[in-house]
Amino acid sequence: MALGMKSMAMPIHNAKVNFHCRYSRHKRQFTTAYTMTSKQTQWGLGILAFVMFAWYQYRKPNFSAGEPLPVFSALSMNGDSIRSTDFRGKYVLVQFWGSWCGPCRAENPQLVGLYQKFQPKGFDILSIGIETNEARWKNAIERDGMIWPNHTADFKRFDGQLATLFNVKSIPSTFLVNPQGNIIAVNAQPAEIQQILSQNLGVH
Numbered sequence: 001m002a003l004g005m006k007s008m009a010m011p012i013h014n015a016k017v018n019f020h021c022r023y024s025r026h027k028r029q030f031t032t033a034y035t036m037t038s039k040q041t042q043w044g045l046g047i048l049a050f051v052m053f054a055w056y057q058y059r060k061p062n063f064s065a066g067e068p069l070p071v072f073s074a075l076s077m078n079g080d081s082i083r084s085t086d087f088r089g090k091y092v093l094v095q096f097w098g099s100w101c102g103p104c105r106a107e108n109p110q111l112v113g114l115y116q117k118f119q120p121k122g123f124d125i126l127s128i129g130i131e132t133n134e135a136r137w138k139n140a141i142e143r144d145g146m147i148w149p150n151h152t153a154d155f156k157r158f159d160g161q162l163a164t165l166f167n168v169k170s171i172p173s174t175f176l177v178n179p180q181g182n183i184i185a186v187n188a189q190p191a192e193i194q195q196i197l198s199q200n201l202g203v204h
Contacts, residue, residue: 061167061175065184068164069094069177074128074152077138082126082150089179090122091197095174096163098130099140104172108144110190114197115148121201122179128162129153130171 020073061086063070073083095111097104115125131137137153154160158169166175176193178200185196198204 021144045078045104059166061173061186063166063170063175063186065186067183069175069181071185072162072165074162076149077141077151077153078149082152084126085181087124087126087177088181090124091118091179091200092177093193094125094166094177095125096130096166096168096171097127098157098171099136101130101171105140105144107172108146109191112145112147113191114190118195118197118201118203119148121202121203123197124148124150126150127152130157130163130168131155131158132157160169 076082130136131153178184
């Protein structure tokens with residue numbers, strides 16, 4: 001009888017040993033897999049951070065707030081010469097946009113409102129089109145009611161002279177310049193531009 005009980009106990013003991021072996025093996029496999037996954041995640045986050053930093057540097061404008069507006073000249077839509085120094089003594093928004101750019105077109109009505117409100121007090125807009133098609137550019141100006149006279153275009157898109165000068169890689173891009181010719185805001189939203197102009201021009 002004791003022998004029978006002993007023989008019955010042996011499979012149970014073996015089953016426990018096998019269970020613990022399988023558990024330990026799976027635990028090691030899980031730990032190894034978790035460690036590898038954790039390392040892969042860290043590598044992935046590192047690569048993502050590097051890519052984001054490189055992309056930021058690539059798109060970073062050449063000029064920031066506090067720096068003077070560079071001296072440049074261009075031909076207007078009517079063939080007249082436009083010089084950056086022409087705007088000394090007033091606030092000017094240098095706007096890079098495109099007739100093909102949805103966000104630019106959506107923002108234009110707000111800029112029209114800013115121009116109508118602040119132009120009598122010393123505010124102007126210089127719009128630089130990033131374009132390939134002159135007819136579409138002129139049509140968009142008319143359709144969007146961009147009534148200010150200072151329009152020029154780079155028909156090489158982002159490889160044009162002015163886009164390269166400012167290192168503009170995406171649009172809309174804007175530079176708000178004070179009467180002394182210094183940039184005071186880069187890529188500010190229309191509401192932020194309105195706040196700055198209201199504070200400085202006394203229009204509310």
